[in-house]
Amino acid sequence: MTRPPLASELNLCLCHSCGLACDITHDPHECERCGAPLHRRKTDSLTRTWAFLLASLIFYVPANLLPVMNTTMLGSGSESTIMGGVLEFWQHGAWDIALIIFIASIAVPGVKFVALTMLLVTVQRGSSWALKERSKLYRFVELIGYWSMLDVIVVALVAALVKFQALGDIEPRLGILFFGLVVVFTMLSAMSFDPRLIWDKQDKARNNPPNEEVMDEVASH
């Protein structure tokens, strides 16, 4: 299968804001249509992605260890963590809701950590392995990104509702702050990653083919 031409070969650059194919023969700094800054690749993509990813990994620890809310019912108080909330639903037989919270709060950030780390490492090593699948993985990470905000919203609503002083009171705790930071930073991390980097190494190899064999291998892809 012949590959379509690349933007770089035609001296074009995609505007990320309005989607225009901008002519960059004369090195414009912004898109002529919408005025957004133009970059061939996102600025410092790998460094920024790593930085946001590491920050969110660090916040992930207190987010899971610290309690996210404090429930006081008729004088007796208890603190609950995210995992505690999942287990509570599970034990009460509401496995479906336990599953929703588990996926949104624990599995989604986990998957994002693993996926982004894998994407970063493979790009840095210039790997040509599973290019299409890695592109798909990135789109998946972008898609699931914000669903982790679920728990923040649940805690906010529950804390706003249960305000009966001595009879019953629910308050948010520090854990939810870290949890929210994890969500924000993983989102920033995914936004900083440039999926075109996945293909760059291969495209470079194609433009200056070292030998015929590589060409054939790539072409059959």
Added chain:
Amino acid sequence: MATTDHLIICEHCDCVYEKVTLAKHQKTLCARCGGVLERYNGLSVEQRLALSFTAAVLWIFANFYPVMSISLKGLKNSATLWDSVLALSQGPITFIALVAAISMIIAPVFQLLLLIWVLSFALANQRSPGFRFCMRWLETLRPWSMLEVCLLGAMVAVFKLAGLLDVLPGIGLFALAVLSLMMIRIAGRDIRELWDIL
């Protein structure tokens, strides 16, 4: 500019294609990486504007009516979206209240205001004042608008409290449900088409 208007670049791998006209339910995929290039967009400017006004009304309902109310031994309480933001704003965790406020309330309302502004002028086939600015903000706001997550969160909260006390979903919750679905339809990437038609 006129020479590149008909081109479309895959944002995932930089392949360049020529635009094609899509029929209903069709979308174009990048031949190399499989990413979506364009989707068929069945909304005319009039329809999108009408939906934006409807969504704006729903936003008012979702924000000014309680999302749910609870009762415990004769005591009643109800909370709106704003109440839940305030509940987060106490003590050292204030920052998360800001994130919640942006994702549940502020980003959606700005999206709607910008849409109404831009589309009202588009109806008369003109670019609105500040068109570039508005369109760029619509792009920036999109990832931070999380109404569908908010909806699921509210439903989980209903179940969470239902075990402890009596819970009654409010008008706000129903408005939120419809609003979040409408936002997916009207505030998606396809508003970029305005750049081409105006």
